Amino acid sequence: MLKRKEYAGLTRQLVLAFDIGTTYSGISYCILQPGEVPQPHGVMKYPGQGQIGDFKLPSIMYYDSQGNLKKVGYEALKDEVAEQAMTEGWVKLEWWKLHLRPKHLSSAHIKDDDIPPLPKGKSVVHVLKDFIEYLFRCAETYIQESYPRYVWLSIKDEIQFIFTHPNGWEGAQQQQIRRAIELAGLVPSTPEGRARVRFLTEGEAGLHFCITDLFTSGVPDQAKYPQGQGVVVIDAGGGTLDLSMYSMKFNPTSFEEVAPAECRLQGSVFVTRRAKELLQSRFSFHRLPRMLTSSKQTGKLRGSRYSSPEMIDDITTTFDQTTKLHICDAEQPAYIKVGSLRENDSDHDIRAGKLRLSGQEVTKLFDDSTSAVINAFEQQRSYATVPITMAFLIGGFGASDWLWSQLESYFKSQGIELCRPSRVCVPVLSGNVERVSLVGYSHKAVPDGALSYLVDNLVKSRVARATYGTSFADLVDVDNHEHVSRKETWYMSAIGLLVVPKAFKGIIRKGARANEQKEFRCPLSCPGTVKSEFGIMQLPILCYRGNSSDPQWVDRDEGSFSTLCNVRFDLREAANSLVPKRKLGGQVGFYYILCVDVIISFGSTEFSAQVAWKVNGVETKSPAVIIYDEN
Known part of the structure; x- marks a missing residue:
């Protein structure tokens, strides 16, 4: 059993863990009280959210033509904001985190031009600084509303920060993140200020979450998971797929990394991007991906009134928020809402306001991502000196039924048990569209795991x-x-x-x-x-x-x-x-x-x-x- 120790410090202290993701971001916090066992909590309230209880907010931002930040997160999703942005020429930023990606990561399928450009005169560090400022204000407000005023006054000046990042991000990316943190005013640019900021890979944060989630409920079956057995954590996120592999020991619980961490740029946004390519009519046949080979599949909406860039964007968004997570059978068609119940267009497979796609079409959109996980795992296993017996799937993309089914089938063939800790993926209402929250399984695994790293520090060696x-x-x-x-x-x-x-x-x-x-x-x-x-x-x-x-x-x-x-x-x-x-x-x-x-x-x-x-x-x-x- 994983038993946490009481906090041995002499004064109350606040720790904030930031998980800044490609599609969604979140914050967890822990107020360390002398003599008490630390307990992490998630920030569950953000401006414009509408429904309290979601632990993450969209990593979306709007800037005006002068480079001023106008809207962030849930507020950026409002219909009136989209209209105002179009009228006033605002720049919408999505996937901007990928501008930080290391150039050594295999990314033949993505180029800088594929990522929405940054506002004129803004570097990715300055955009990150703006986003960090916003997240910190959200955390500050939430904590102040949750505790008496004297608590905040006693902890606000010496906050400890943990920032998670993909496995493939290295020192250069940490240096840029640190610069953004200092520009945001979270810590001063001094040795003392820098000492208050720590970095952690998303894979290691995920491990801490999974182990805490699995083992705090009681003593694990040590006969099933004997000393020295291996575990792999797959953090399937919006931008990256991060795999980390460890050997595990009990009494006390500890882990050692047994293979170099892996990172692949094949997260959920690339499935959505391939879906958009399937839908777009403006692409000629020879420019479409090789996977889209038949004339029936190519340019699904070409020639229809839905083929404008704006309509394609709207339909792609609906696919991303609803259809994508429900796909579970290559033999069953998938449907995307494109209009009212009166919308019918048999030439383009639209009936009762829904576009019909074959199961083979939509499941192929996942192939590159599934293969990326399997290839990364095989590469890691070639380094590992212990047998791998368990795999954890976490992250928003981990909520995908199709990704789960494909990986479960693969790992089962290898004699490895795959599990998704803490299923919390529940339908929520957003406007007139019922969607499944892309927060997905283990909705706050990374920031919660980052806090567990600080408190439990289970990983004793790295590769x-x-x-x-x-x-x-x-x-x-x-x-x-x-x-x-x-x-x-x-x-x-x-x-x-x-x-x-x-x-x-x-x-x-x-x-x-x-x-x-x-x-x-x-x-x-x-x-x-x-x-x-x-x-x-x-x-x-x-x-x-x-x-x-x-x-x-x-x-x-x-x-x-x-x-x-x-x-x-x-x-x-x-x-x-x-x-x-x-x-x-x-x-x-x-x-x-x-x-x-x-x-x-x-x-x-x-x-x-x-x-x-x-x-x-x-x-x-x-x-x-x-x-x-x-x-």
Whole structure:
């Protein structure tokens, strides 16, 4: 049984967890009271919501032509707002989170032009800042209305924040999110302010939610889930499909990551996008996706009065809010409401105001997403050292009956049990349309799980998602055929050593496992002719995402290398103890050489760095700063 401890702090503290999603976002909070067991809660009230109790709001925003934020969330869905936006030329933002996506993620099916553009003069960081400000105001209002005034006054100044992000988001995206948080005024841009913000992958947050949901009700069947068995968490969201794989232990309950986390850009918005392509009449046959091959399927509404872009958008929205989640049988037709009961058009399969689509048509819309989950799982399983016996499906897209049925069938064939924790998907009324809330199953799994991470911290080790290292000039070895083959690149270093450039020094290998204390060291020999040369230095850290398990040269498989970040450190203190040495190779003069270790740690949810050196056998460490390349 997962038993939470009482909060050991001396003062009351508020923790806010933000889940900013491609289609929906939410906030959970926990007021830590000294001596009490922490209990997470969800923010359940947002402006324009209409019905209290929904834990999430749409990630939709309107800006005017001057770049001023006008409407957000439920207020942006109102009919009168849509009319005002059209009249006044407002810009509607949907899926804007995908502008943050790392370029290394496989995304041949999506380009920047496919995502609604940002308002003129606005970067994705500034849009994110506006959205964070709005969410924080919602949380502030909700908490103030739920508790006596003195409670808010006692917790408002030192709030701890957790921000979740897809598994594929890395340091560069965390850096952008952190900048947006500081611009929004949630924390100051100081070391103390930065320490109040933590990041967590959606996969790990989902694990904490699932385990809390499953195990707090009683002692799990340890005969069914013995020590060391594996579990995979599939967070099927609006933009991404995130898979995280762990081994589990009991007494006490803990988890270790056993494979690199996976992330695929095949969330529910891409099913909706493919549905729109099916409906659109303006696309010629040869430009439609290969999946839409028959003339009956192509341009479903071409030539009808429903083929205008505005009508296509409306019908696509109806598909997204109703039809998509109910699809469960490829042999049964699906229907999309397109008008009143008097609407009939037999030429376009419209009867009683509903467009009829064959089951084969609509289920094919899910194929790429289903395949993405299965392929990601298979890739993870190739790294795992434990058998996988359980899979959890969470996230709004996890409410899809068809996605569930396809994944359940696959996992059953693998001897793996698939489950969806906390079914809360219930019909709600929105205007004249009955819809199923896209919040879906485990409607607040990620922000609640983020709070559980802070309180329970069940994951004890994590796995490197790629190989990380740096480029350097290696000492020439005439017996090394690789060095000899690169003879034309040899050169004499400043201290008289013959070296060959563009060698790769691995620091962390893909699949390496680390806890929060484990250090990965990169020894450096820094030459200089005078001590004053040893000041602020930077070490570029490269990321290798290719297929080689041991890359040796940065100009081989060059496209698989990219700059992850620069580690910046100060060597002035370390240089104080240096003594001069005579130059080598017949060169005249003296030089200094400073030997240091750059230390990288990734066992926590963010990379961290230090620099270390020894004087008379005693090691000294100094903090280093990581600056990510956001391009």
